[in-house]
Amino acid sequence: MFEVLVFVYENYWRGNACPEPEQLGRKLSAQGFEDEEIRAALQWLDELSFATQGVPLQQQADASSATVLARTPGEAALAPAADSMRIYSAAEQDHLGAECLGFVHFLEAAGVLNGGLREIVIERAMATAGQPVALDELKIIVLMVHWSTGIEPDALVLDELCDGRRDRIAH
Structure with missing residues (x-):
């Protein structure tokens, strides 16, 4: 399925x-x-479209990121409070594994994923077969969530999501 998703991403730049x-x-x-x-893949993409459909996004002034807005006016849907903490269920921990959960945390700390997008990424990762999800597969999921919402990751984030660490040479 992931090969199909990569093909779709590479050939259709926007969702x-x-x-x-x-x-x-x-x-x-x-x-x-x-x-x-x-x-x-088509079922997964359909469910991704449903997950991101109607999620209004507010582009930041510097256009570097987007914030998931409320689905209903005046209510912060999907947006956690600044002092909140995400607790992963046992099923999420088993399915995603420590490496993927660490990568999700890294993306949040780097400002690539806000709380709303993180939840969509986790939901879409939980909808995949195989346990635990490989890090390369999670990166494809993150790319597809950005693709579906129309958010273009900056060049450094795109490099991190597309470049395998195995091929990197330490300086």
């Missing part, structure tokens, strides 16, 4: 540029992806 699921399925099939992979 709203992606064709309808039926047409996308035909294009993916023509690219040689297997039907089961295509079905799983």
Whole structure:
């Protein structure tokens, strides 16, 4: 499924540029992806679209990040208080593993994920098969959440999400 998601990300830079699921399925099939992979990816993308649909975003003045706004006026939906703490359930800890949870924390501390986007990333990660989720798979999920919401990560974040550490040379 993740190969399909990477193909979609690379070929449709914005979520709203992606064709309808039926047409996308035909294009993916023509690219040689297997039907089961295509079905799983299309369902995952549909659920991602539902998770991010109607989540109004407010772009920051410097355009470096976006904040998830309330779904109803005057209410801070998905946005945690500054002094709140996210406690992961046992199922989340088992499914995501320590490496992925540490990476999510890193992205939050770096300002790449706010509380609302973090919850969407965790929900989409929990919707994947396999346990625990590999770090490379989580990075694809983070990219797809940004892709679906129309938030363009800055170059350094994109480098961190796309570049494997195995290939890096220490200076």
